[in-house]
Amino acid sequence: AQSVSQHNHHVILSEAASLELGCNYSYGGTVNLFWYVQYPGQHLQLLLKYFSGDPLVKGIKGFEAEFIKSKFSFNLRKPSVQWSDTAEYFCAVTSPDKLIFGTGTRLQVFP
Amino acid sequence: GAVVSQHPSWVICKSGTSVKIECRSLDFQATTMFWYRQFPKQSLMLMATSNEGSKATYEQGVEKDKFLINHASLTLSTLTVTSAHPEDSSFYICSAPRDWTNSPLHFGNGTRLTVT
Numbered sequence: 001a002q003s004v005s006q007h008n009h010h011v012i013l014s015e016a017a018s019l020e021l022g023c024n025y026s027y028g029g030t031v032n033l034f035w036y037v038q039y040p041g042q043h044l045q046l047l048l049k050y051f052s053g054d055p056l057v058k059g060i061k062g063f064e065a066e067f068i069k070s071k072f073s074f075n076l077r078k079p080s081v082q083w084s085d086t087a088e089y090f091c092a093v094t095s096p097d098k099l100i101f102g103t104g105t106r107l108q109v110f111p
Numbered sequence: 112g113a114v115v116s117q118h119p120s121w122v123i124c125k126s127g128t129s130v131k132i133e134c135r136s137l138d139f140q141a142t143t144m145f146w147y148r149q150f151p152k153q154s155l156m157l158m159a160t161s162n163e164g165s166k167a168t169y170e171q172g173v174e175k176d177k178f179l180i181n182h183a184s185l186t187l188s189t190l191t192v193t194s195a196h197p198e199d200s201s202f203y204i205c206s207a208p209r210d211w212t213n214s215p216l217h218f219g220n221g222t223r224l225t226v227t
Contacts, residue, residue, distance in 0.1 A: 044155075044204070044218045090155065099145060099206070101155045 002027040004093050006102035013081050013109050021076040021105050023065075023091030032094040033074040035065055036101075039087045047089075050074065061085070081109045114138055117205050117219025124195055125227055132190045132222045134205030140185035141207035146178075149202040149221075158203075161188040195226040 007022040025031065035047040048059025055067040065076045074091060086109045091102040116135045124130050134144055142163045147155040159180050160168040167180035177199075179191040188207075192199055204221040 100157065101147075 002093070002100055004091055004100050004102040006089075006091050006105050008105045009103070010106045011108070013107070015083055015109055015111055016080050017109075019076070019078040019081045019085075019107070021089055021091075021107075023074045023076065023102055024072050025074070025091075025093040025100075026072065027093060033065070033067060034092040034099070035059065035063070035074070035076050036090045036092060037087045038090065044090070047076070081107075083109050083111050085109050115205065115207055115217040115219045117222055119222055120220060121223040121225075123225045123227060126196055127194055129191055129193045130195055130224060132192070132203055132205075132224075134188045134190070134207070134219050136186045136207045136217070139207075141188075142185060144182060144188040144205055144207045146180060146188075146190050147204045147206065149204060155204060158190075161190075163188075192224065195224070197226045200224055200226045 003026045005024045011021065013019060033050040036044045037047050038044050047063050048057050048065055050057045050065065050067045056064060057067070058064045063076060063078050065074055067074050076089060078085070085107060087107060089105045089107060092099050114137050116137055118133045122130055144161040146158045146161060148158050149155050157170050158173045158178060159170060161180045161182040162168065163182045163185050167182065169175050177193055179193060180188065182188040188205065190203060202221050202223050204218055206218045
């Protein structure tokens with residue numbers, strides 16, 4: 001069965017540190033890839049998405065992700081995190097006509 | 112503004128009763144809607160795909176008779192938790208794609224169900 005793996009379950013960083021969250025998927029066909037964020041007490045919001053074209057995708061709030069097809073990966077990055085980035089981050093993949101989520105990564109940023 | 116409306120936001124019910132959760136697409140037609148469940152501190156898990164005009168497609172391990180899904184129109188899908196038990200307490204979220212090629216899913220704000 002198709003699956004999405006997020007290797008980092010809990011990440012703790014200080015402000016201004018760089019962030020990279022891993023995401024790997026198992027589906028071999030054409031995929032659409034997403035990163036969602038859920039701030040405490042709020043609903044899911046889309047950070048960025050990849051459908052086709054440039055594999056380096058820029059999203060909101062300074063986030064970016066790179067699709068590496070050969071590695072079945074779509075890692076999320078941010079060069080300098082802020083306290084307000086504290087949230088739960090979910091990677092998701094369409095596989096092929098439904099959206100499958102990773103287990104999520106809890107990010108805590110300390111001032 | 113919100114493009115997918117989910118109601119109610121939270122509900123408390125007694126064991127054995129049934130609860131209906133509605134998911135509406137506000138400014139577009141959705142032939143497909145998805146129902147997810149989120150356990151505390153865990154990821155969303157896809158429960159079922161709701162298809163307008165036909166039966167829902169359930170994921171493995173999800174009880175069809177317990178989680179009844181009805182996609183009555185192009186803007187409304189409902190999830191009914193029948194004979195609810197405390198272990199059904201969870202956060203349920205619906206989502207709908209405006210269209211797959213150009214936009215991702217739009218999510219409802221979720222429903223917090225507590226079964227006492």
